[in-house]
Amino acid sequence: MMISFRTLRRLTLLIGTAALAATAGPPVLASDLIIGRAAEQSSIDPLFSRTGNNESTSEDIFDRLVENDANNQLHPALAISWKAVNPITWEIKLREGVKFHDGGDFSAEDVVFSLERSRNVPNSPASFAGATAGIVEITAPGKLTVQIKTGRPLPQLIEQISFVFILSKKAATGFSTADLNAGKGVIGTGPYKFVAWKPGQSITLKKNAGYWGKKADFENVTLKFIPKDAGRVAALLAGDVDLIDQVPPTNAAQLKADPKIQLFSIGSTRLIYLALDSDRDQSPFVTDLAGKALAKNPLKDTRVRRALSLMINRKVIVDRLLEGSGEPAGQMVPQGLGGYDASLVAPAQDLVAAKKLLAEAGYPQGFGLTLHSSSDRFA
Numbered sequence: 001m002m003i004s005f006r007t008l009r010r011l012t013l014l015i016g017t018a019a020l021a022a023t024a025g026p027p028v029l030a031s032d033l034i035i036g037r038a039a040e041q042s043s044i045d046p047l048f049s050r051t052g053n054n055e056s057t058s059e060d061i062f063d064r065l066v067e068n069d070a071n072n073q074l075h076p077a078l079a080i081s082w083k084a085v086n087p088i089t090w091e092i093k094l095r096e097g098v099k100f101h102d103g104g105d106f107s108a109e110d111v112v113f114s115l116e117r118s119r120n121v122p123n124s125p126a127s128f129a130g131a132t133a134g135i136v137e138i139t140a141p142g143k144l145t146v147q148i149k150t151g152r153p154l155p156q157l158i159e160q161i162s163f164v165f166i167l168s169k170k171a172a173t174g175f176s177t178a179d180l181n182a183g184k185g186v187i188g189t190g191p192y193k194f195v196a197w198k199p200g201q202s203i204t205l206k207k208n209a210g211y212w213g214k215k216a217d218f219e220n221v222t223l224k225f226i227p228k229d230a231g232r233v234a235a236l237l238a239g240d241v242d243l244i245d246q247v248p249p250t251n252a253a254q255l256k257a258d259p260k261i262q263l264f265s266i267g268s269t270r271l272i273y274l275a276l277d278s279d280r281d282q283s284p285f286v287t288d289l290a291g292k293a294l295a296k297n298p299l300k301d302t303r304v305r306r307a308l309s310l311m312i313n314r315k316v317i318v319d320r321l322l323e324g325s326g327e328p329a330g331q332m333v334p335q336g337l338g339g340y341d342a343s344l345v346a347p348a349q350d351l352v353a354a355k356k357l358l359a360e361a362g363y364p365q366g367f368g369l370t371l372h373s374s375s376d377r378f379a
Contacts, residue, residue, distance in 0.1 A: 033218040036232045036241035040225040042125070044197055045180040046165035046188070047118045050126040057223070060205055062165035062188035063213075065092065065111065066158060071336030072269060074159060077213075078106065078166055078189065079146075087153040094144040098212045100168045101193045108140035113169035115148075115161060121177060131163045191216040201225065236261070249323035265325065269334050274371070276305060287368035298363055307357035313349040 039053035046058035065079035082092045098106035115138050118128035132138075134157075137149040150157060171187035172180070180186055186194040191213065192205035205221040224241055226232040229248040233255070235241045247255065247263065256263045277283045278299040286294055298304045314328035328346035333339040358366060 031219040032221070033243065034222045034224060034241045036226045036235045036244040037223050038225075038227055038229075038232060038244075038246040040200070040227075041203075043177055043181055044183070044186055044194065044203075045121065045177040046167065047114070047121050047128050048124055048177050048180075050128055050131075050163060057203060058165050059190065060192045060221070061186065061190045061194050062167065063190050064162055064165055065094075066162045068162070070266060073336075074162060078111070079158075082158050084155075085147075088150045090148045090150075090157055092146040092148070092158075094146065095212065096144055098189050099210050100171065100189055101187045101208060102168065102171060104168055104170055104187075106166075106168075106189055107143050108146045110166055110169045111146050112138050112140050113173070114166045115164055117167070117172075118164045123177075128164055131160050133160070192221060249321075249325040252323050252325060267327070267334065267336075269337065271329055271332060271334070273329075273332075274308075276308070278305065285370040285372075287370075289365060289368060291368060294367065298361065298367055301361045303357040303361040304363065307354040307361070309347055310350045310354040310357070314346055315348075 037056075039056075041054045041057040042049055042051070043054060044057070046054075046062045048054065063078050065077060066074045067077040069075060076095075078095050078098065079092050080095050082090060085091050092111075094106070094108060094111065100106060100110075115132055115135070119132050120129075121127065134150045134152065134154050135148055136151045137147075139147045141147050148157065148161075154160070166189065167185070168187040172185035175185040181197070183194065183196065188194075189208075189212065191208055191211045193208050195204040195206050197203045202225065203223045205223075207216045207219045209215075224235070226235055226241075226244075229246070229251070232241075232244040232246070233248065233251050236244050252263065255261050276299045277285055278297070281297055281300070282293065282295065283297045283299065284293060286297055286299060288294055318324065318326040318328060330346035331341060331344040333341075335342075355364075358364060
């Protein structure tokens with residue numbers, strides 16, 4: 001039983017008129033862009049940490065073998081095709097003609113180097129090692145061919161290794177995370193080239209004119225790190241930045257009404273839910289009405305879990321707490337992803353039905369329940 005709602009992620013979220021030139025026809029893009037970003041990356045090393053703030057920076061500088069669309073479906077990137085030769089052997093064909101930022105040719109050796117390196121980055125707080133778990137051998141039988149052998153059949157292999165960013169073997173060999181943070185060996189194939197990082201302040205990028213894919217829209221991009229919501233919004237309104245991410249839901253309606261501001265949002269795969277302590281026969285977080293521990297855990301009863309779900313007004317949470325930046329969820333999988341079932345809709349609040357289920361389960365007066373959550377995060 002899941003008690004949840006799905007958030008909406010605001011991507012490339014607010015664009016002020018400073019990023020666009022006012023013309024009688026379609027808007028004309030300026031050559032430079034300044035973005036106010038909420039979270040700074042902890043490292044320029046693309047394989048240091050599998051966290052959103054790090055990946056957000058890395059994906060501008062580096063490419064992956066495959067990329068995800070808005071619904072997290074995989075599409076070719078540096079890899080153009082892949083197949084299982086046998087149950088434990090995969091063959092991956094790579095894109096021809098791709099150049100690194102230093103002019104070097106992209107090849108299978110760079111993929112082998114990057115996949116191997118992803119397992120061995122010291123002190124990583126969120127290691128990429130899981131992306132190559134199960135792989136026993138990675139070889140390059142041809143300039144644009146990679147062969148991967150696994151210890152057992154891994155039908156999800158391509159999805160697993162899709163997290164790994166590809167570095168230039170020639171440029172990055174021998175360099176540590178600290179070296180990359182200092183700007184050494186930061187050579188990728190992505191749409192922008194790394195220029196400089198001023199920790200706690202900004203990162204500067206320059207357009208990669210030789211990018212193999214869709215060309216970048218801006219010549220120069222500066223990411224200014226502004227962690228406080230009010231500061232980011234103020235910077236946008238003052239014209240200090242052209243765009244901000246992570247728009248505070250409490251400001252969304254006000255900003256949307258501003259004719260000088262464009263607001264963009266898209267459904268994310270993030271799910272916020274209550275995980276019930278239903279495995280244990282006795283839970284220290286479930287009590288009677290006097291606060292004493294119950295001998296039997298009521299959360300093990302399906303009727304109780306259904307009742308709890310029916311007590312929650314998901315629409316009010318979305319409308320009031322998230323200012324409309326979310327939608328009620330009735331399952332773990334969002335629409336557009338494999339496994340989504342349109343018949344599993346979020347239940348509407350029904351207190352009468354909830355009370356009836358609790359009475360049937362033997363708790364007509366209810367019971368005490370302790371909830372745990374991070375502080376000042378979701379509301």
